[in-house]
Amino acid sequence: MNQHTEPTSTDKRSDRTKATILRAARERFAAQGYERTTIRGVAADADIDPSMVMRYFGNKAQLFDAALAIDLRLPDLTGVPADELARVLVRHFLDRWEGDPADEALLVLLRSAVTNEHAAARMHEIFATQVAPTLAAALGPETARRRAGLVSAQLLGLGLTRYLLRLPAVTGLTRDEIEDGLAPAIEAVLH
Amino acid sequence: MNQHTEPTSTDKRSDRTKATILRAARERFAAQGYERTTIRGVAADADIDPSMVMRYFGNKAQLFDAALAIDLRLPDLTGVPADELARVLVRHFLDRWEGDPADEALLVLLRSAVTNEHAAARMHEIFATQVAPTLAAALGPETARRRAGLVSAQLLGLGLTRYLLRLPAVTGLTRDEIEDGLAPAIEAVLH
DNA sequence: ACTGTAGGCCAACAGGTGTTGACTTTCCAG
DNA sequence: CTGGAAAGTCAACACCTGTTGGCCTACAGT
Incomplete structure (x- = not known):
């Protein structure tokens, strides 16, 4: 497997479209919630076929899971008066x-x-x-x-x-x- | 039109089933929200045919409207210290x-x-x-x-x-x- | 007893959904 | 140049949804 390809952000082509899908999914989930968000809608936003969403994320629930990666980045409060x-x-x-x-x-x-x-x-x-x-x-x-x-x-x-x-x-x-x-x-x- | 029928709670038969539907609808809307609540589900809870829901409330949106009659019953606060x-x-x-x-x-x-x-x-x-x-x-x-x-x-x-x-x-x-x-x-x- | 009407049921429609599998294109390693 | 995998497309499936119209049934007014 690719040993000498640098691990930059957009390494493989598929990673980029996968990221595009995820971005579109986040937007729609944020705007409409889980139920009203459709895979077809996400795919349309990402300019891609709905079946690609399935290929990359398995199903709607797993796509949703992927969109939920959250880090609140809470600061350390121990020093604050x-x-x-x-x-x-x-x-x-x-x-x-x-x-x-x-x-x-x-x-x-x-x-x-x-x-x-x-x-x-x-x-x-x-x-x-x-x-x-x-x-x-x-x-x-x-x-x-x-x-x-x-x-x-x-x-x-x-x-x-x-x-x-x-x-x-x-x-x-x-x-x-x-x-x-x-x-x-x-x-x-x-x- | 019925002039001498007393205006008690369950006056006509249809009023009672209408109320039954509304109660079932409130429960499901409360538990699942608008999108996941189905007319078929409400009808099943009310032991009635889905088409009856339509007859009495027109469509899903109007049923939802009917379920949203709310009075917070806020007390008068002017006397409170x-x-x-x-x-x-x-x-x-x-x-x-x-x-x-x-x-x-x-x-x-x-x-x-x-x-x-x-x-x-x-x-x-x-x-x-x-x-x-x-x-x-x-x-x-x-x-x-x-x-x-x-x-x-x-x-x-x-x-x-x-x-x-x-x-x-x-x-x-x-x-x-x-x-x-x-x-x-x-x-x-x-x- | 008869009949009109309100209350209720059944079966179907049109459209949208998640999901799948087979097909084609792109692209890189050999 | 060429094979083969990766990336992407197409068309269809099975299912569920809101909604509709025709039909049956019970019952109150005459």
Whole structure:
């Protein structure tokens, strides 16, 4: 097998189209959720035959799985002073929601997790492996156990109302207004 | 037309089956969302032919509409002292989410609004006609305008994580723990 | 007893879905 | 130049969906 081909980003041709498919899939899953996203639609966006999607990803469920690779990139919070912790969290999540439009994985996950058991399980997993440990390190395991859930509820509530439901009363706020309004609230939960 | 028939609950026979259909529809919409709910499924739950659903409700979208009749029954908050306002709100919403299992309308709405444009529009409407005015009356129109959105985000975030996603870190909390944890947070938003 | 009508059922339609297998084209190693 | 694998296309399948129209049945008003 290819020993001397450099392992650059677009090594083989198939890898590129596979990536194209995945990008199109993320967009549609993010915009419409699991059920309303069709393989034919994804294939059309990627300018490719539907059967290629099957060849590369097996079936719709596995394509969905592939689109759910998520890393929240939570920063290390152990060094942050307690009275700034909440603000750092809010700012970080706003960045993640509004950041790189190609990185819609968070939207995909949340939108689908509401109607799809499998996506919900993935969400549990992400919470357990990424959110909980980070908060436990910053707050100590005891208080984290009782507070991590509520903190997540607050941050996901923001994502829900602003980016999925697009409630005017929330989309109408500026980033600063949200930061100023929500940071004290999360601080209150953390105590 | 029937002039002397008493206007009791189950007046005509058709009204009863219509109600049966609606109950079955609410259950399925609440459990699976709009897309995965099928008319055949609803009809089977109601022990009736699918075509009857069409006869009584026209089409799937109108059946969905009928299932979305929602009244949050928000209490009058003008008499509540400012430092108890948050706690009253949290308690009220917990009651609404966990209350009468037959009254799943809130679940229906939230679960569907995430993937269905029409349900999202209905949510905007409910916010505008029920939540916003109640908060405006209690806080004054100026602060309500900037805070109502964030308060809703907090309460919907709770509903999302506890009743839809069922995050263990949130379902594992008792009612009291939620009340004690969230009330100060909402108070912080209200100031 | 008769009949009209409301309530209910059956069978089918047209369209869209995930998925499959056989076929053709592209392209690189020998 | 040539074989053969990799990449891509085409057409079809089996199934499920919302929706429709014709048919049967029960029953209330006369």
